[in-house]
Amino acid sequence: MKGVLGTMERYYQEEIECAPYEKIRQIQSERLVQQVKRVWDNVPYYRKKMEEKGVTPEDIKSVDDLHKLPFLSKYDLREAYPYGLLGKPLSECVRIHSTSGTTGKRVVAYYTQHDIDLWEDCCARALMAAGATNEDVVQVAYGYGLFTGGAGLHGGSHKVGSLTVPISSGNTDRQIMFAMDLSATILCCTPSYAAYLGERMKELGYGPDDIPLKAGIFGAEAWSEEMRKSIEETLGIKAYDIYGLTELSGPGVAFECSAQSGMHINEDHFIAEIIDPDTEEVLPEGSIGELVFTAVDKEAFPMIRYRTRDICKLTREKCSCGRTHVKMAKPMGRSDDMLIIRGVNVFPSQIETVLLNNGYAANYQIIVDRVNNTDTFDVQVEMTPEMFTDNIGEIEAHQRKLSDDLKAMLGIKAKVSLLAPKSIARSEGKAVRVVDKRKI
Amino acid sequence: MSVKQISVFLENKPGSLKKLTGVLAEHKIDMRAISMVETRDFGIARIVVDDPFTAANILKEEDFISKLNSVLVVEIPDETGGLDKLINIFTEAEVNIEYMYAVSAHRTTKKACMIFRVADTKAAEARLLAKGLKILTQDEVMDI
Numbered sequence: 275m276k277g278v279l280g281t282m283e284r285y286y287q288e289e290i291e292c293a294p295y296e297k298i299r300q301i302q303s304e305r306l307v308q309q310v311k312r313v314w315d316n317v318p319y320y321r322k323k324m325e326e327k328g329v330t331p332e333d334i335k336s337v338d339d340l341h342k343l344p345f346l347s348k349y350d351l352r353e354a355y356p357y358g359l360l361g362k363p364l365s366e367c368v369r370i371h372s373t374s375g376t377t378g379k380r381v382v383a384y385y386t387q388h389d390i391d392l393w394e395d396c397c398a399r400a401l402m403a404a405g406a407t408n409e410d411v412v413q414v415a416y417g418y419g420l421f422t423g424g425a426g427l428h429g430g431s432h433k434v435g436s437l438t439v440p441i442s443s444g445n446t447d448r449q450i451m452f453a454m455d456l457s458a459t460i461l462c463c464t465p466s467y468a469a470y471l472g473e474r475m476k477e478l479g480y481g482p483d484d485i486p487l488k489a490g491i492f493g494a495e496a497w498s499e500e501m502r503k504s505i506e507e508t509l510g511i512k513a514y515d516i517y518g519l520t521e522l523s524g525p526g527v528a529f530e531c532s533a534q535s536g537m538h539i540n541e542d543h544f545i546a547e548i549i550d551p552d553t554e555e556v557l558p559e560g561s562i563g564e565l566v567f568t569a570v571d572k573e574a575f576p577m578i579r580y581r582t583r584d585i586c587k588l589t590r591e592k593c594s595c596g597r598t599h600v601k602m603a604k605p606m607g608r609s610d611d612m613l614i615i616r617g618v619n620v621f622p623s624q625i626e627t628v629l630l631n632n633g634y635a636a637n638y639q640i641i642v643d644r645v646n647n648t649d650t651f652d653v654q655v656e657m658t659p660e661m662f663t664d665n666i667g668e669i670e671a672h673q674r675k676l677s678d679d680l681k682a683m684l685g686i687k688a689k690v691s692l693l694a695p696k697s698i699a700r701s702e703g704k705a706v707r708v709v710d711k712r713k714i
Numbered sequence: 715m716s717v718k719q720i721s722v723f724l725e726n727k728p729g730s731l732k733k734l735t736g737v738l739a740e741h742k743i744d745m746r747a748i749s750m751v752e753t754r755d756f757g758i759a760r761i762v763v764d765d766p767f768t769a770a771n772i773l774k775e776e777d778f779i780s781k782l783n784s785v786l787v788v789e790i791p792d793e794t795g796g797l798d799k800l801i802n803i804f805t806e807a808e809v810n811i812e813y814m815y816a817v818s819a820h821r822t823t824k825k826a827c828m829i830f831r832v833a834d835t836k837a838a839e840a841r842l843l844a845k846g847l848k849i850l851t852q853d854e855v856m857d858i
Contacts, residue, residue, distance in 0.1 A: 662779045664721040694725045
């Protein structure tokens with residue numbers, strides 16, 4: 275059966291996904307004008323920012339006026355935490371999702387039922403672009419819970435009418451058993467987990483033709499074309515990229531189509547801009563810069579000109595899949611120091627906070643590598659005279675507490691090593707905080 | 715009558731012990747006893763030297779992290795069950811032994827010694843002396 279399907283392009287909302295550019299602009303303009311009015315009335319935090327910039331809702335008549343509006347950043351999310359950016363009363367909100375955040379405060383995003391629906395629509399578009407129909411079995415191996423991965427694809431799969439397997443992440447042999455026994459055709463997880471699943475299947479003696487899977491939707495972390503090829507060969511599938519962030523709902527802000535050359539941004543919901551991260555100037559189409567999003571019809575958490583810190587490029591060239599929405603390239607890096615480890619956002623400043631709270635000096639090094647397709651995460655700390663005792667048990671207890679506190683702060687486990695003083699490499703007097711050895 | 719032992723933090727990797735012994739040799743520090751403990755990624759070298767305060771200062775200058783601790787250097791009674799008898803004194807005094815290690819025989823008395831790190835040095839010392847055991851002073855440690 276493999277290779278027979280997937281030749282005909284499928285759309286979840288063809289009328290909008292393939293709408294002419296002018297039509298998309300018109301929708302964006304109408305929604306933006308409404309959104310700015312709503313935010314002005316209901317979000318004092320953003321209204322104040324607009325007033326400081328001397329902008330009123332009357333100044334925003336179409337997408338062309340977008341550049342007049344102030345930006346929002348992670349800093350604002352922290353300042354306004356937890357309710358300061360709410361666009362609807364809590365009584366109208368039905369769910370939250372959350373990411374790990376800097377300095378102990380997480381990003382908490384709110385959703386009304388309308389917000390959940392539009393998010394799941396976006397995920398349904400991504401699934402259908404990967405060939406999903408109501409005949410498919412979609413194995414959602416993203417984590418469920420506060421993380422958006424599981425919930426997003428799960429909801430999208432329901433909307434398509436596929437049989438949804440909410441297996442969540444982990445327990446690899448059980449994943450393989452379910453995939454074989456239930457004939458799962460579409461796999462959703464992080465690319466590193468997909469690669470790991472592939473390796474495990476190989477170990478168990480299954481080749482690409484033994485596995486019913488035909489496609490995979492992989493996101494939440496950076497991956498390369500080489501990794502795509504390797505996953506496609508091991509699992510015998512087509513591997514599709516998906517992009518999103520909790521602040522904007524979750525996965526599905528943009529997704530790949532059969533062309534596999536960039537991700538279509540769901541422009542009826544999210545307006546994308548590319549700016550110079552230093553001057554904050556909007557850059558012409560095709561430039562490389564920081565990606566900024568405006569959610570034009572999200573109600574509970576209405577992000578306007580939210581700075582993603584992802585560095586990438588947009589293109590509006592005609593796509594062979596028939597979709598007209600602008601395409602974004604894979605992000606090439608970050609304009610801040612955020613790391614994505616095992617799909618989780620990690621800021622060096624978070625690690626610094628934990629170290630200081632535990633009585634260590636803020637002299638540390640983070641070493642990230644990818645071994646057997648899984649990210650390894652080592653935090654190396656220099657021993658200090660204050661922390662040193664002659665009692666091994668006490669030192670180890672401190673080490674364990676540090677490891678537990680890092681897990682509590684970041685949501686992922688780090689291996690903590692204690693180093694001799696002054697052993698952390700310094701370049702030009704400045705310590706190198708992050709060593710990322712991953713080849714992606 | 716306790717003696718100052720220096721505990722030095724070492725990374726568990728090739729060359730880190732060499733760095734320590736190198737510094738001690740270079741500064742002509744006379745090491746009388748040494749014991750090593752290690753975990754997966756770090757270790758502690760416990761050493762008894764002729765002049766612990768000078769040695770501690772030198773180690774600090776050389777970027778080692780170290781700590782001075784009081785230990786008891788006790789002669790083992792020269793008879794069968796000698797160590798058992800010695801340990802029994804700690805048991806009777808209800809003093810917890812945190813760790814201990816052996817030193818070679820004394821140059822003049824030819825007797826073996828044990829070095830003890832205990833929870834209550836003063837209590838242990840009093841009981842050992844009461845039982846007639848020999849506890850070495852910093853000067854006497856020079857002869858082991």
